[in-house]
Amino acid sequence: MDCFIGVDFGGTSVKLGVITGEGLILKKNIITIGSGDSFEKIMHPVSEWVQSYLKNNGKDGVKAIGIGTPGFIDKRTNILISGSENVPALKKHSVANILSEKTGIPAYQDNDGTCAAAGESVFGNGINYSDFVMITLGTGIGGGLVLNGKVYRGSKGFSGEIGHICLDPNGIWCNCGSRGCFEQYASGPAIVRNYANKLLKRGIVADEEITPEYIFVRAKSKDEIALEVIEEAGYRIAQAFGTLLNVLNLEAFIIGGGISRSGNMLLPVINKYLPDFVWPQLKENVEVVIAKLQNDAGIMGAAAMAYERLNN
Amino acid sequence: MDCFIGVDFGGTSVKLGVITGEGLILKKNIITIGSGDSFEKIMHPVSEWVQSYLKNNGKDGVKAIGIGTPGFIDKRTNILISGSENVPALKKHSVANILSEKTGIPAYQDNDGTCAAAGESVFGNGINYSDFVMITLGTGIGGGLVLNGKVYRGSKGFSGEIGHICLDPNGIWCNCGSRGCFEQYASGPAIVRNYANKLLKRGIVADEEITPEYIFVRAKSKDEIALEVIEEAGYRIAQAFGTLLNVLNLEAFIIGGGISRSGNMLLPVINKYLPDFVWPQLKENVEVVIAKLQNDAGIMGAAAMAYERLNN
Numbered sequence: 001m002d003c004f005i006g007v008d009f010g011g012t013s014v015k016l017g018v019i020t021g022e023g024l025i026l027k028k029n030i031i032t033i034g035s036g037d038s039f040e041k042i043m044h045p046v047s048e049w050v051q052s053y054l055k056n057n058g059k060d061g062v063k064a065i066g067i068g069t070p071g072f073i074d075k076r077t078n079i080l081i082s083g084s085e086n087v088p089a090l091k092k093h094s095v096a097n098i099l100s101e102k103t104g105i106p107a108y109q110d111n112d113g114t115c116a117a118a119g120e121s122v123f124g125n126g127i128n129y130s131d132f133v134m135i136t137l138g139t140g141i142g143g144g145l146v147l148n149g150k151v152y153r154g155s156k157g158f159s160g161e162i163g164h165i166c167l168d169p170n171g172i173w174c175n176c177g178s179r180g181c182f183e184q185y186a187s188g189p190a191i192v193r194n195y196a197n198k199l200l201k202r203g204i205v206a207d208e209e210i211t212p213e214y215i216f217v218r219a220k221s222k223d224e225i226a227l228e229v230i231e232e233a234g235y236r237i238a239q240a241f242g243t244l245l246n247v248l249n250l251e252a253f254i255i256g257g258g259i260s261r262s263g264n265m266l267l268p269v270i271n272k273y274l275p276d277f278v279w280p281q282l283k284e285n286v287e288v289v290i291a292k293l294q295n296d297a298g299i300m301g302a303a304a305m306a307y308e309r310l311n312n
Numbered sequence: 313m314d315c316f317i318g319v320d321f322g323g324t325s326v327k328l329g330v331i332t333g334e335g336l337i338l339k340k341n342i343i344t345i346g347s348g349d350s351f352e353k354i355m356h357p358v359s360e361w362v363q364s365y366l367k368n369n370g371k372d373g374v375k376a377i378g379i380g381t382p383g384f385i386d387k388r389t390n391i392l393i394s395g396s397e398n399v400p401a402l403k404k405h406s407v408a409n410i411l412s413e414k415t416g417i418p419a420y421q422d423n424d425g426t427c428a429a430a431g432e433s434v435f436g437n438g439i440n441y442s443d444f445v446m447i448t449l450g451t452g453i454g455g456g457l458v459l460n461g462k463v464y465r466g467s468k469g470f471s472g473e474i475g476h477i478c479l480d481p482n483g484i485w486c487n488c489g490s491r492g493c494f495e496q497y498a499s500g501p502a503i504v505r506n507y508a509n510k511l512l513k514r515g516i517v518a519d520e521e522i523t524p525e526y527i528f529v530r531a532k533s534k535d536e537i538a539l540e541v542i543e544e545a546g547y548r549i550a551q552a553f554g555t556l557l558n559v560l561n562l563e564a565f566i567i568g569g570g571i572s573r574s575g576n577m578l579l580p581v582i583n584k585y586l587p588d589f590v591w592p593q594l595k596e597n598v599e600v601v602i603a604k605l606q607n608d609a610g611i612m613g614a615a616a617m618a619y620e621r622l623n624n
Contacts, residue, residue: 072593082593131467145559147464154561155443161558161591166551168480169589178554178588239478242490243555246473247457249466276490277481279473281384281394 002063004306005050005105007095008112008298009069011035011086014046017299018053018062021307023123025296027053039089046095047102054103065107066306067095068115068298075157078109108309110153112136112298113160116291117144118151118308119301120254124292129251133244134291135162135237136257141183147248151308163187167239185236188212188259195229216262234269241270241288242277249282256291263290314375316618317362317417319407320424320610321381323347323398326358329611330365330374333619335435337608339365351401358407359414366415377419378618379407380427380610387469390421420621422465424448424610425472428603429456430463430620431613432566436604441563445556446603447474447549448569453495459560463620475499479551497548500524500571507541528574546581553582553600554589561594568603575602 001020008015012035017028031045054062069090071083078096096109110118117134120126126134126146135143141163145152153159163183164176171180184190188211195215199206202225208214218226241253255263270288293300313332320327324347329340343357366374381402383395390408408421422430429446432438438446438458447455453475457464465471475495476488483492496502500523507527511518514537520526530538553565567575582600605612 147459152459152560155563156561156593158594159559159561161561161594164591165555165558166479166589168482169547169551170480176591178590235481239481243477244559246477247455247471247556247559248464249468249471249473251467277478278490279476279488281468282470282473 001061003061004063004303005053005065006299006301006303006306007046007050007065007067007099008115008302009067009087009090009095010298014042015299016046016049017296017303019300019303023300025299028296028299033087035086035088037089039093042087042089043095043098047099050099050103054105059103059105062105064306064310065096065099065103065105066115066302066304066309067099067107067109068112068302068305069095069109070112072156072158073109073111075110075153078107080109106306106310108306110157110302110305111142111144111160112301113142113162114144114151114153115301115305116142116256116293116297117146117160117254117301118305119293119297119303120256120291121146121151122304122307123300125254125289126252131248131250132252132254133162133241133248133250134254134256135240137186137188137255137259137263138257139188141187142257145248150312151305162240162244165240165243167236182236182240186233186240191215191229191233191259194232195225198225198229212259213262216265219265230265231269234266235273237266238270238273239277241274245278245282245286250286252287252289254289254291256293256297260290261294313373315373316375316615317365317377318611318613318615318618319358319362319377319379319411320427320614321379321399321402321407322610326354327611328358328361329608329615331612331615335612337611340608340611345399347398347400349401351405354399354401355407355410359411362411363414366417371415371417374417376618376622377408377411377415377417378427378614378616378621379411379419379421380424380614380617381407381421382424384468384470385421385423387422387465390419392421418618418622420618422469422614422617423454423456423472424613425454425474426456426463426465427613427617428454428568428605428609429458429472429566429613430617431605431609431615432568432603433458433463434616434619435612437566437601438564443560443562444564444566445474445553445560445562446566446568447552449498449500449567449571449575450569451500453499454569457560462624463617474552474556477552477555479548494548494552498545498552503527503541503545503571506544507537510537510541524571525574528577531577542577543581546578547585549578550582550585551589553586557590557594557598562598564599564601566601566603568605568609572602573606
């Protein structure tokens, strides 16, 4: 049976999985890493696990290896150029090139937002759409594009930096040095900050640590301030989506990332405001949905990306 | 010699041309139309001219006919759905389907912004870029996208509605019903309005009719108010370009339309502010250039679009 290995690099761990072309996970593993670990220290157990799987199961069925990481990966060289502050050791290296050399199997490396889009396109809720944007709402806002049925990477492989589109040139300062970035209005930390500020201004003390999950739970029990925060985040998501629709004439948006797990409450707000930001013909029949892949989205997305690159 | 017929519909005339695959214009014509003319009345002379050309020159060399119009054209049916207020008779009709039926030659119809992008991609300054956005600055702001070396049309053929991306949700009201549309900051009428308002507030009377050309002439002779207006328009163009770069990882922007003829002064302003609106890696080596096709951009773009669709 054809299968694909997916490797997903996060700030504290590397997740690995072997996934069939039908999207079944045959095997998976998690390797803990430290933020100060060298590239060699991180790569050793990853490479060992992949080679041990191939030794025990044969390499004939494994068609490709996909690696998802933070940052900007040059699509011609598979080398990570920059932007991997969560896993600093990856910078200037290529996990793909090393795994490919050690195994003799084609390996590809892509930004985790692009992998998430590939995951939904091949195994998730993107199956029925030719043209969609995937956004991941989490600590930051990432994304990936599927256009004409294929993952679109841009001229160098850096597309999908959706968290930094400017929604207001006089807006909130972003740590990227720009103002009014989308990420400052609808990421996890942005929602938490907005809620905390609203409590502070009203002299209210939260009864537990404020997290996005907590805010969504409060909103479900009709906490007015939590509802306001979700309304404001949804309004800004609608603005970003309207811009993307006007430019790209998409069929759908798929929302993933940590917040999407409790994000069903965002959907009606986004749909309410979307018409304010888009030319009517470009709004027709557009669907906004939550990602299908959740807990294993990282390895599934990396495997799907490898599947997609092998076949295009 | 292979050639292509380009037909360009404007508010007061239809321009027609026969263009070789190398971009040479073999023949051209202009037909005047009235805003109240019926579809049949407009189509008759257009169809006659095309058929007369084919009768006199043979149809073997003519590979395809391209038609550029305002509005939204369904890419599957070539029918204009809406948005052709300048040429109301075109609505619900397909110029392409009629010309194809009458001549037996493949005919395609696309939005004029998309045609402009095809024109630069095939015959103009887009030849060296795989991924670029064309914007046309005129009475409105239109645009078209070339991604992975091909014109990108979106799911229905409606992509490139760049004039209506929201640059400020509390910004200037647009006649589309939204606020802060790009078109309200950098189109011809927007620049004229900004200049006129600045004069009014300062009790200054212009010495002739205010047009975009007049403003650019004044700016060249260091008129401070004209320079301010160009600065403000360029700032907003930079904002729009930054958003497009973050999403699409482009190599270039090509600026066409009436304003581009006197628009060289815009380029340094755009380049000055662009870093404020884009992640640094996505700004590297991006070029902002003026369109190569000027006076015959309409027929050249329509012909290029036909060439591009025939070959993809």
